[in-house]
């Protein structure tokens with residue numbers, strides 16, 4: 499009996515030891531990965547809300563050593579429609595000096611950020627720009643997809659950074675100028691390639707392209723998914739098929755961030771072809787990504803509309 503008791507006690511002790519070890523190991527591996535490992539003195543930490551703002555800010559901070567840029571949302575997040583802040587996001591923002599956002603309603607969580615981070619400098623890239631409205635009369639936030647407006651976003655963010663971090667003001671402005679030269683070249687190249695295409699009617703996956711269409715004189719006859727991330731209902735699909743048949747649209751543009759299933763279904767019903775048009779809300783960690791992805795879009799449109 500005693501021996502049984504001793505064995506049980508030994509077993510209990512080893513179980514306790516094991517669970518303690520597991521607990522400690524668990525704690526260690528729970529260190530949040532998206533939060534920077536403390537910043538050094540004199541370093542400016544800029545957090546960006548999502549991919550296009552991250553690429554923009556990378557260009558403005560090029561060659562500045564004591565600035566750290568963190569993209570708050572993972573590159574696969576895509577557009578921030580209805581995005582909810584996570585506890586890790588709040589921790590990331592606690593370390594930020596400056597938060598660069600697109601604005602125009604893309605970051606619907608800003609009330610919470612402003613309430614909790616009163617000292618945070620917020621730079622809104624779309625501030626003062628002429629915005630298009632969506633079908634509900636709300637601002638369409640996909641401003642960066644017009645190259646001309648993206649250049650204005652670059653100016654806005656550079657001005658904001660220069661004000662918030664005056665020690666690097668000249669560098670931010672010089673980087674903005676250099677990036678705008680590259681963007682102007684891209685814009686002119688795209689006009690040369692796309693102004694002459696005969697077909698102007700397109701159908702896109704979500705409401706991301708009105709600014710782009712406005713810039714390149716394209717006509718979006720219908721949008722496949724009103725709610726990005728959710729598949730359209732049977733009724734919505736039928737309505738889209740009808741519109742595409744009536745208008746004679748030849749090209750449907752799905753997006754790399756979302757399933758192409760709905761577009762494929764519509765293509766089967768209408769004979770239109772499916773292409774991929776990138777709203778540049780995800781991609782490589784490369785400051786040239788905006789220009790590269792736009793060029794890819796240009797090639798796709800040329801192929802689809804010629």
Ligand SMILES: [Zn+2]
Pocket residue numbers: 577578579640704705706726
């Ligand atoms: Zn979107």
